[in-house]
Amino acid sequence: MTNADLPDSAPAPAAADPRDRAALRADADAVLARLVPSGGAPARLREDQWRAIEALVAEHRRALVVQRTGWGKSAVYFVATALLRQRGSGPTVIVSPLLALMRNQVEAAARAGIHARTINSANPEEWETIQAEVAAGTVDVLLVSPERLNNPDFRDHVLPRLAAATGLLVVDEAHCISDWGHDFRPDYRRLRTMLAELSPDVPVLATTATANARVTADVAEQLGTGTDGDALVLRGPLDRESLGLGVIRLPDAATRLAWLADHLDELPGSGIIYTLTVAAAEEVAAHLRQRGHAVASYTGRTEDADRRQAEEDLLGNRVKALVATSALGMGFDKPDLGFVVHLGCPSSPIAYYQQVGRAGRGVRHAEVLLLPGPEDEAIWKYFASAAFPPEDLVRRTLDVLARSERPLSLPALEPLVELRRTRLETMLKVLDVDGAVRRVKGGWTATGMPWEYDTERYAWVARQREAEQQAMREYVALTGCRMEFLRRQLDDEAAAPCGRCDNCAGGRFTTAVSEAALAAARGELSRPGVEVEPRRMWPTGLAAVGVALKGRIPEGEQAFTGRALGRLSDIGWGNRLRPMLAAQAPDGPVPDDVVDAVVHVLADWAKGPGGWASGTADAPARPVGVVTVASRRRPLLTGSLGARIAEVGRMPLLGSVEYVPEALEAGFSRTNSAQRVRSLHTALTVPADLSAALTEAGGPVLLVDDLSDSGWTLAVAARLLRRAGARGVYPLVLAVQA
Known part of the structure; x- marks a missing residue:
């Protein structure tokens, strides 16, 4: 399937009764008005949002929505949930990748009178109660993390009941399903099994803001699992009219840190400063606090309670910025976020577009600035070392599991294979999806099923990563429109010069730094x-x-x-x-x-x-x-x-x-x-x-x-x-x- 095969919109079914359609549309707009309260005229669904809702509620179709951040994808599935529940359908199950996203969604659902609950790693003490509430029919929306899908107890006992009772399945950040995507997660591939077990008339919605044509086709194909029909693809233009993109090239790390200290207060509102590593996030946050800025760090090491507090402080504009790694990414929802600064260049233009999309969702203008550094490529190389292992290591792992008379946990398996814990776990999850191993109570076992090492696919993914890195080098050195470049990386055929970025309209920020800020930064870094x-x-x-x-x-x-x-x-x-x-x-x-x-x-x-x-x-x-x-x-x-x-x-x-x-x-x-x-x-x-x-x-x-x-x-x-x-x-x- 090529990008030309993916329509931006689809016509309403010819057989639909106009009166039924009008009544359904009125109900949908009423739910939206509760979900998005406004001081003036009530909010009304746009035609592209309504088309997605109609496909789910009236046609019970499977649909993939590829739309820019801020388009209103969550409104589609919450409105659809309310309408389906009114018509006697079971609860909506939303597979969601991040805790921040889950918290935002639970709060948003409550505004529309939708009772949402979540099962994730942060609330194990509530799982039994929540499962009982789902069984009793009092939960409208259940949000689960993708990791839950392959937890043995959840997979074997809870998931089958959910698949039988689900009224709508939502796959948020659906690009994670595809191993062609920039953020592939093996746990998401477990959804293929759930899709196959769903009744064909259960509607399914997959959403993402960051999928190029190949990823879109791959996800759409997976959505069709277990059905006779094709998934409906609704793909829109990815321009973000509020974003002003720019690159500020500075000679060294001290100058970049000094620039932040000098110019942070000039950036509109509050925002996010992204770094490539945990160490850099903590280092930059500490220095900016010393220079009088109200900032907090947010990384994979941050305790859950501290993360919640940091999110609330940013949402309430009590801090100027969170200095964060990609742990603060998909799903964090602050409509008035005024800026995103990257201190260090991400390795993928698609990942970069996704992160900058956090800004400017509810304001007319937001600044997006990239401050690249010479250390960026060394960091890319380090993270690239976590690629899928070579075939001999995979075969050795399968042999160890096959010879074992009992399941092997990760700590028990690790001494027997030459793979780091995180890389070993990721590999096992891929093998699980492929059917070669199975996660059970006590660890992992080999299934004995034949398995082939897909050399061509893994090599292609590696080449794709190299191409993405080259694209980011080109983005930094670009003389043309930056937004157009990013949109073309996402195969957006409507891409055109934006008129807002530093190359289109001229840079809005000087590269100058004060002597005091530079001396302080050098002192900190040295x-x-x-x-x-x-x-x-x-x-x-x-x-x-x-x-x-x-x-x-x-x-x-x-x-x-x-x-x-x-x-x-x-x-x-x-x-x-x-x-x-x-x-x-x-x-x-x-x-x-x-x-x-x-x-x-x-x-x-x-x-x-x-x-x-x-x-x-x-x-x-x-x-x-x-x-x-x-x-x-x-x-x-x-x-x-x-x-x-x-x-x-x-x-x-x-x-x-x-x-x-x-x-x-x-x-x-x-x-x-x-x-x-x-x-x-x-x-x-x-x-x-x-x-x-x-x-x-x-x-x-x-x-x-x-x-x-x-x-x-x-x-x-x-x-x-x-x-x-x-x-x-x-x-x-x-x-x-x-």
Whole structure:
């Protein structure tokens, strides 16, 4: 199906009685008036909204609505719900991806007299009560997260009853169904099963604001599962007349941070500042607060209660901005959001369009600004490493499950396969949808069903991601209309110059920053030092791979809390360290500016809470020597760092924790915690001369390494040093991965 096959609208059925149609339209407008109260004339459905509602209520069709953010997709399914319930239909089930979206929708439904409830990870204590309310018929709308669809108990006991009783199924943010989409989520693919089990006369509505022609065709095809007819596709133009797009290119991270501090108050209303990483969001929010701005951070690490408070503060204009990762994305509804700023460039124009679509839904003008940085592509590369695993790893996982006599949980499976936990879980969800594995109580089992590795599809998806990244490079350097460019990326055939963006109408913001703001930003970003929490528990399942370690690491074998110069994801020291520690970077002695910063970290560490100058039980004494971790990739860098620290601190360089030759030949696993510990357990050793030096030194040591990506090298090395006679181990690294 091509974009030409996807009509912007569809005619009303010829057989419809005009009087019935007029009565239904009047009822629909009455519900809308309750849903969207206004001070003047009551709100009235637009023709395209009414066509979607008519298809659901009068024709019981399956429909896909691809319309820009703010078009009113939620009005369609709430109005349709009210009309269907009036006519005796069962409850509407809405599959919704984000908690923020669910909260907004429950509140919106209540305005129209619709009783909505939600089942998600934040309210497990309410699930039983809610399920009873659904069974009793008192719930009009049930919102569920896609993850619930493959929870064994929900899938096997609740979902079949829902499928039998549902009056309308709504799939919100439906682009997540398609693995051609920018935000594919395996849990959403479980909907194919639910669609097949629905009665053909149960209407289904799928909605999204971000689907190109291929994704639209894929979702429409899936909607037709279990029926004889095609899904109705209602696709409209994607222009957002209120948005003024612009790109501000600044030389470095400090200048971008200073620009925000100087110009944030010039942006209209309140808004969102997006960053690419959690570390950057927390760093930027902290700095802007120090500069007098009312902002809060919002990331995947933010506790649910704090997220709710942050959302309410933004909705109530009590903060100027939320500094957020993509955790604040689909579904957050603030019609008067005045701006969206990206500090760092997203890797996909479709994802970018979706995020900027949060702004300007209920105001005449909103500013949308992109401040790209040189670190963006390194961050894209890091996130791209989570792609679907190669076939040999998938086959190995299937073999492990097939040989097991019982279901294997993720912690039990992880030691047996070389995949990180999150990547392993995503892969299993895809295999579940494909029928090769099944999630049951206690974990995962192999089904024995034949399964083929779709090399062509996975390669195409990888190429698509590369094409999206190239499109964002082009967007940054663009001389033509920015909105037209984004709309063409979404296959919007009506795309035309907007007349509003910086290239069409001229830039509205200067690139100038004040000396005071720049000095403060440089001071913030150049401030070195990040705590490195030690590992305190061994990974589960080590016995399965022949390692006799389990449970809590004994106090006498743990490292103390350590320090790093910075995080690789920081926009400050991360930008300095990332090129130095890249896989292809040449080895060499540690630069002087890095040594100076490390010395600063050591001085602050000694005097700070838990530092060896504090005399606490957790930090019993000053280090009496330096030990390095032998490096296979960067021996000059790590060795010179240890030597310089020993020289500055007037301590002896006691030696190195070495790798045994057999381990160097075999190589190392860097996939998940259990595999990493399995490799390191037999790979690292304390040479006899270092053991003797530790005994003679009679105190704690600094353990120096270049990079900590998981913390397990430091944990295993610290254990060996403690067992060899060190009275404490203070880890010190240049960078941590997180």
